[in-house]
Amino acid sequence: MERNDPRARSDAYGSRINRSHSPFLANVIPWASIMLASLLPIFAIAAALPMVPPLGFLMLVGWRLVRPGLLPIWAGFPLGLFDDLYSGQPFGFAILLWSVTMLVIEAIELRLPWRAFWQDWFTAGILTVSYLLLGWILSGASPSIPSLVALVPQLILSILLFPILARIVARLDELRLKRWKRV
Amino acid sequence: MAPSGQRRSSYSKRAQYNLFTGYIFAGIGALLGAILLGLSFFQPTLFGGPRGMAQDAASPATETVAAARTGSKGLWDAISGYYRAGSKNADLRREMELARIRLKEAEAVRQENVRLKGLLDLQDKDRTPVTVARLIGSSSSSTRRFAYLGAGSDDGVAVGMPVRSPRGVVGRILETGGSSSRVLLLTDRESVLPVRRAGDEVVAFAEGRGDSLLRIKLINLGINPLQPGDMFVTSGAGGYYPPGIAVAIVTEITDDGGLARIVSDPAATDFVAIEPIFEPDAAQGATTPIEEELGD
Numbered sequence: 086m087e088r089n090d091p092r093a094r095s096d097a098y099g100s101r102i103n104r105s106h107s108p109f110l111a112n113v114i115p116w117a118s119i120m121l122a123s124l125l126p127i128f129a130i131a132a133a134l135p136m137v138p139p140l141g142f143l144m145l146v147g148w149r150l151v152r153p154g155l156l157p158i159w160a161g162f163p164l165g166l167f168d169d170l171y172s173g174q175p176f177g178f179a180i181l182l183w184s185v186t187m188l189v190i191e192a193i194e195l196r197l198p199w200r201a202f203w204q205d206w207f208t209a210g211i212l213t214v215s216y217l218l219l220g221w222i223l224s225g226a227s228p229s230i231p232s233l234v235a236l237v238p239q240l241i242l243s244i245l246l247f248p249i250l251a252r253i254v255a256r257l258d259e260l261r262l263k264r265w266k267r268v
Numbered sequence: 269m270a271p272s273g274q275r276r277s278s279y280s281k282r283a284q285y286n287l288f289t290g291y292i293f294a295g296i297g298a299l300l301g302a303i304l305l306g307l308s309f310f311q312p313t314l315f316g317g318p319r320g321m322a323q324d325a326a327s328p329a330t331e332t333v334a335a336a337r338t339g340s341k342g343l344w345d346a347i348s349g350y351y352r353a354g355s356k357n358a359d360l361r362r363e364m365e366l367a368r369i370r371l372k373e374a375e376a377v378r379q380e381n382v383r384l385k386g387l388l389d390l391q392d393k394d395r396t397p398v399t400v401a402r403l404i405g406s407s408s409s410s411t412r413r414f415a416y417l418g419a420g421s422d423d424g425v426a427v428g429m430p431v432r433s434p435r436g437v438v439g440r441i442l443e444t445g446g447s448s449s450r451v452l453l454l455t456d457r458e459s460v461l462p463v464r465r466a467g468d469e470v471v472a473f474a475e476g477r478g479d480s481l482l483r484i485k486l487i488n489l490g491i492n493p494l495q496p497g498d499m500f501v502t503s504g505a506g507g508y509y510p511p512g513i514a515v516a517i518v519t520e521i522t523d524d525g526g527l528a529r530i531v532s533d534p535a536a537t538d539f540v541a542i543e544p545i546f547e548p549d550a551a552q553g554a555t556t557p558i559e560e561e562l563g564d
Contacts (some may be wrong), residue, residue, distance in 0.1 A: 097372025128333045131406035131534035133455050133480030139409045158290040162297030163371040169315075170322035173414045176315035177304025184298035188291075192290065223413045224307065225312060226457035230480030232411055239409070 098260060104264035114156060114261040116164070119144045120255075134235045138243035140250075141168045142216055143209070145183060147247070147254040149190050159200040161187040175225040175253040182219060186212055202251070209247045214240060313443065320445025323416055327448040330404040330419050337368035338402075338538045395510060397541035399423040403438075403534060404448070410479060411458035416533050417542070420445045425542050428508060434538045437461070437502060441542065454515070455480055455529050462505035463515050465498055472525055474500060474515055482516045484525040491524035494526045495516050507547035 093104050123141030144163060148156055161183030168179040193208055200208075217240055222228050278284070288323050294297045308315055349356075401419035421444040431438045433449050439453040452459055459476040463484070470493055484500060486492065500520040504511030516528035 100532055126409040127326065127405035127416060128330055129406060129408035130337065131413075131453065131537075132408060133413070133530075133533065134537065135407075135409060135411050135413075157293075159293035159297050161294065162300065164298075166303060170319050171407075171414050171481060175305055175308040175312065176319070177301050177308055180302075181298055181301030181305050184294055184301055188294055188298065202534070207324070209389035221411050223456075224397065225309060225480070226412060227398040229457060229478060232457055235479035262314070 095229070098262045099264040103268055106262055106268045107265045107268050110263070110265070111261050114257055115148050115152075116160075118257055119148065120177070123164070124171055124204050127171050135239050136242070138239060138246050139172070139216060139220075139237050141172070142183065142186070142212065143243060143250050144254070146186065146190070146209045146212055147250045148211060149187065151251050152258055153194060156187070158187050158191055159184070160191065161185070174220055175223065178220065178223055181215055186194045198233070202248075205251070206247055210244045211260070213243045213247070217265060291451055296511040300325060316443040319442060319450070320418055320448070323448040323450070324420065324445045327404060327416075327418060330416065331402065334404040334418070336401050382536070389503050395543060398425060398429060400541050402539055403451070403537055406534070408452075412458075413478065415439065415444070415448045415451040415453055415478065417441070417445070417540070419451045419453050419542065420447045422446050425449050428544075428545050430509045430513075430543050430545070431540050432513055432543060433534075433537040435531045435537075435562070436530070437509060438512060438537060438540050440508060440533050453534055454470055461509065461515060462503045463500040464503040465494075466501045466514075467499075471505075472500065474528065477527075479517075480529075482530060483522075483526045484516070484528050486525045489524060492521060492523070492525065494521055496526075498522065498526075499531075500528060504546060508545055510546040512542065 094100060100107070101132065119141055122144035125140050126137040127136045141164070145156075145161070162180055165179035165181070165183035168183070169176050172179060189212065190208070217236060221233060221236055292491060325366070327470050342533045396419040398448075399419045401417050401423070404418045405416040406415040415438070417425070417431065425441055426442050427441055427444060429441045431440060439451045439456075439459065441449050442452040453476070454461060455476040455478065457476050457478040461474045462471070463474045464471045471487050472488070473485045475485060477483050484494065486494075496518055500511040500515045500518070502515055503512055514531040516527040516530050518528045519525040
């Protein structure tokens with residue numbers, strides 16, 4: 086008798102027979118990856134310009150846009166609180182802006198339920214630009230023109246980074262729903 | 269991407285309430301954030317405690333990465349050092365001969381200095397650093413310029429202490445945790461440092477601009493005496509920094525002073541020394557904290 090294709094009973098998340106998802110990973114990966122991304126910029130060298138994109142914020146927007154409905158709408162508060170501990174902005178900045186971001190994306194999703202990736206990228210770009218500009222205004226120091234000019238490389242990097250981060254989020258999502266557990 | 273069906277309200281009361289509570293929580297979260305942000309504008313040090321604890325928690329990882337980074341930088345320097353080694357060697361030899369002569373001259377000046385100070389009955393206190401530590405991280409995604417230091421209040425570090433590298437001033441301590449602390453770098457927009465031109469008494473303030481340059485604001489306005497290439501050192505005014513540490517070199521002349529590039533780039537700095545506050549009484553007595561802007 087002919088043998089079946091060994092992958093016939095599996096999908097992108099692994100074998101469908103005798104395996105099931107790990108509830109722990111499925112719940113933890115989005116939160117842990119955003120927190121890790123908030124932590125990463127402090128490892129960078131103490132350069133004279135703000136060069137590293139706000140990775141935590143981009144990751145949050147990435148998870149929210151790539152996997153709608155996964156993060157609860159109030160997720161901006163706890164994740165922003167963690168980001169505030171490390172970001173160097175005044176405390177409360179990320180709590181406020183991340184919560185507002187979640188609400189804004191929710192409103193956009195109500196208006197435009199069907200979107201292509203470039204629309205998501207556009208949304209993320211607009212949100213990132215406003216986030217960085219508000220960060221410049223609400224940094225606790227008086228805003229000055231030279232520091233605004235110094236913001237430009239970071240702005241461009243952040244916008245260009247979003248598609249890569251969206252890919253990373255998609256891979257993490259695959260990992261999240263992998264069937265690890267033997268039933 | 270297809271819209272997720274979760275938002276569609278169903279006949280289930282539970283689902284409807286869940287959705288509604290989510291919005292309420294998100295709104296409350298945003299409101300709380302706004303309140304906390306307002307509080308931290310008026311009291312910037314209010315949340316230093318949790319921040320310090322969070323830094324302490326992360327410092328083992330950041331310390332390891334910083335050590336690895338400086339190690340790899342050293343390796344790269346060693347490799348690039350072989351490139352054009354011969355001509356560099358000749359240059360260095362020439363420079364060293366000149367430096368030897370200057371050193372002898374400096375010794376003579378030092379002796380004269382000691383003699384004159386003896387005449388004036390001035391005493392030189394030996395300044396030993398509080399501790400020596402590594403710069404382990406930075407706020408690289410924020411427009412503020414902070415660095416994190418691998419030593420905290422357990423090592424005797426206190427708020428306001430000057431941080432210097434072998435080349436010059438790096439910044440000063442802004443917040444301390446148990447084993448890590450936050451440094452306000454010179455290039456931050458809130459950093460103001462009293463300086464004078466090395467060699468004469470042209471005094472000025474060096475303000476950070478947030479884009480890697482310092483703005484030198486002369487105190488005595490009039491004919492601008494600055495030249496590109498002038499070196500500015502700390503003047504000791506304000507009581508935080510000891511006088512005579514290198515700060516910046518003027519690169520461009522403006523109407524009221526100039527723009528200067530810092531001597532001790534924190535990105536190129538490995539270990540830094542944390543020194544005690546130069547004149548604690550003077551620093552206490554100064555009514556205007558150094559981070560506040562002094563006139564315009």
